[in-house]
Amino acid sequence: MKPRTIAGGIALLAAASLLIIAVVWAGAQAAGSQPERIVLCPTADPTTGAYVTWRGGADVTDASAQIALDNGTPAIGNDARTIAATPNVLQVGTSSYKHFSAALTGLQPDTAYAYRVANGTKWSEWFTFRTASTRPKPFRFLYFGDEQNSIGTLCSRVVRQAFAMAPDARLKLHAGDQTNAASNDTEWGEWFMTAGFLNASTLVVPAIGNHQYERSVPGSDTRRLTSHWQAQFELPRNGVAGVEESSYYFDFQGVRFVVLNSMEKIVEQTVWLDTLLTGNPNRWTVVMFHHPIFSGARNRDNAEIRKQWKPIFDSHRVDLVLCGHDHVYGRSNPESGPAAGHTVYVVSVTGSKQYEAGDRKWAARFGQDLQLFQVISVDGDRLRFEARTADGSLYDRFEMVKRGRTVRFSPDTKLGPERLRSK
Numbered sequence: 232m233k234p235r236t237i238a239g240g241i242a243l244l245a246a247a248s249l250l251i252i253a254v255v256w257a258g259a260q261a262a263g264s265q266p267e268r269i270v271l272c273p274t275a276d277p278t279t280g281a282y283v284t285w286r287g288g289a290d291v292t293d294a295s296a297q298i299a300l301d302n303g304t305p306a307i308g309n310d311a312r313t314i315a316a317t318p319n320v321l322q323v324g325t326s327s328y329k330h331f332s333a334a335l336t337g338l339q340p341d342t343a344y345a346y347r348v349a350n351g352t353k354w355s356e357w358f359t360f361r362t363a364s365t366r367p368k369p370f371r372f373l374y375f376g377d378e379q380n381s382i383g384t385l386c387s388r389v390v391r392q393a394f395a396m397a398p399d400a401r402l403k404l405h406a407g408d409q410t411n412a413a414s415n416d417t418e419w420g421e422w423f424m425t426a427g428f429l430n431a432s433t434l435v436v437p438a439i440g441n442h443q444y445e446r447s448v449p450g451s452d453t454r455r456l457t458s459h460w461q462a463q464f465e466l467p468r469n470g471v472a473g474v475e476e477s478s479y480y481f482d483f484q485g486v487r488f489v490v491l492n493s494m495e496k497i498v499e500q501t502v503w504l505d506t507l508l509t510g511n512p513n514r515w516t517v518v519m520f521h522h523p524i525f526s527g528a529r530n531r532d533n534a535e536i537r538k539q540w541k542p543i544f545d546s547h548r549v550d551l552v553l554c555g556h557d558h559v560y561g562r563s564n565p566e567s568g569p570a571a572g573h574t575v576y577v578v579s580v581t582g583s584k585q586y587e588a589g590d591r592k593w594a595a596r597f598g599q600d601l602q603l604f605q606v607i608s609v610d611g612d613r614l615r616f617e618a619r620t621a622d623g624s625l626y627d628r629f630e631m632v633k634r635g636r637t638v639r640f641s642p643d644t645k646l647g648p649e650r651l652r653s654k
C-alpha cells in the first residue's frame with residue numbers, strides 16, 4: 232500500500248470512528264437517563280388507579296409508563312398498555328431536571344399489576360402493586376414521623392426494619408419534614424434512597440412539614456412550599472384550593488385517609504374537613520398532618536390548629552390523628568387525661584433530631600431519643616397499632632375494637648418503662 236493511501240485510509244478510519252461516536256452519543260442522548268426517584272402515590276380512587284412520578288434529565292423528550300396485569304411470568308409486558316407522561320421541569324442550582332408523572336388509571340379493583348417507567352428508551356425494572364378493594368378488607372400500613380436529619384445515614388435502617396416487619400404494608404404515610412431544607416436536592420435524593428423500591432411498590436402518602444417551606448425571596452417574611460413537592464409527588468387534587476396536593480383524601484378498604492396542610496389555609500381546611508367527614512361511609516378515619524394538636528416538645532403549642540381542627544375530630548369521631556414535628560414520641564389515651572375523647576393522638580419521629588420534653592400530661596405513653604416507625608393493621612372492627620424502634624423492638628401498642636359507635640380501647644400495659652432523657 233502506498234504511503235499516501237495509508238494516510239488516506241487512516242483519515243477515513245478516524246472519520247468513520249468519529250461518526251460512530253457521534254451516532255452513539257446522539258443515541259444515548261435520545262435514550263435519556265435511567266429513571267430515578269420513582270414513587271407511587273394514591274389517586275383519589277386507589278381501587279382503579281395510582282400515580283407514578285420519576286426523574287429524568289432535562290434532555291428527555293419522550294417519557295412514558297407501561298402497565299400490565301402481573302401474571303407472574305417473564306412475559307409480563309406482552310400485553311402492556313403504554314401511557315404518556317407529563318413533564319414538570321425543576322431547576323436545581325444550575326441544573327434542570329424533568330420530573331415525569333403518569334396516571335395509571337382504568338385499573339381493576341383488588342388486582343395485582345406490574346408497571347415500569349422510561350426516560351426515552353431507558354426503562355426501569357418492573358414494579359408490582361395491588362389496587363385497593365372496593366370493600367373493607369384487612370390491610371396494614373406504615374407511618375413515619377420526621378426524617379429530616381441524617382436521612383441517608385440513620386433513617387434508612389428504620390425504613391428497612393419497617394419493611395422487614397411489615398413487608399405486606401400497602402401504604403407508607405409520612406407526617407412531614409421529610410428533609411431539613413425545603414429545596415435541598417441532595418437531602419431529597421437521600422430521602423428517596425432510604426426507601427428504594429418500596430417507594431415504587433407501596434402507595435406513598437406524604438404530608439408537608441414546615442421544613443418543606445422556604446422564603447419566597449431571600450430576606451422575605453413570606454414563605455412558600457418548595458417546588459420539589461409538586462414536581463416529585465403526584466397526589467389527589469381533591470383538597471382545598473391553594474393547597475392542592477398537600478390537602479387531599481382517599482378511601483382504602485374501609486378507611487378514609489385525610490392529609491391536611493398545617494402551614495396554610497387552616498380555616499379553609501376546617502370547613503372542607505367538616506364537609507368531607509359528614510356522611511363518611513368508612514368504618515375508620517385516619518387524619519395526618521405535621522403540627523400536633525397536643526405537643527410533646529418544650530415550648531411548643533399549636534393552639535390555632537387545635538382550636539380549628541379538634542372540634543371537627545371530636546364531632547366526626549376521627550379514630551387516629553398522626554403527626555410529627557416535635558421530635559419525641561407521644562400517644563394519648565382516649566379514655567383518660569387531657570386528650571380524652573374518641574380520637575387517639577400520636578406524635579412520632581423517625582430521624583436523628585430529638586427534642587427536650589415539654590408538657591406531656593396528654594400522653595399516656597411517651598418517649599425520647601428514639602427513632603421509630605409504626606405499623607397499623609385494620610381488620611374489620613379491629614385496629615391494631617404498634618410503634619417500634621429502629622431495631623424492631625416494640626415500644627408502644629394498643630388496639631381499638633369498634634362496636635357501633637362504641638370503641639373499646641386496649642393499650643398494652645405490659646410494656647417496659649418509658650425511655651426518657653435524663654436531666
Ligand SMILES: [Fe+2]
Nearest residue numbers: 408440441556
Ligand atoms: Fe417540623
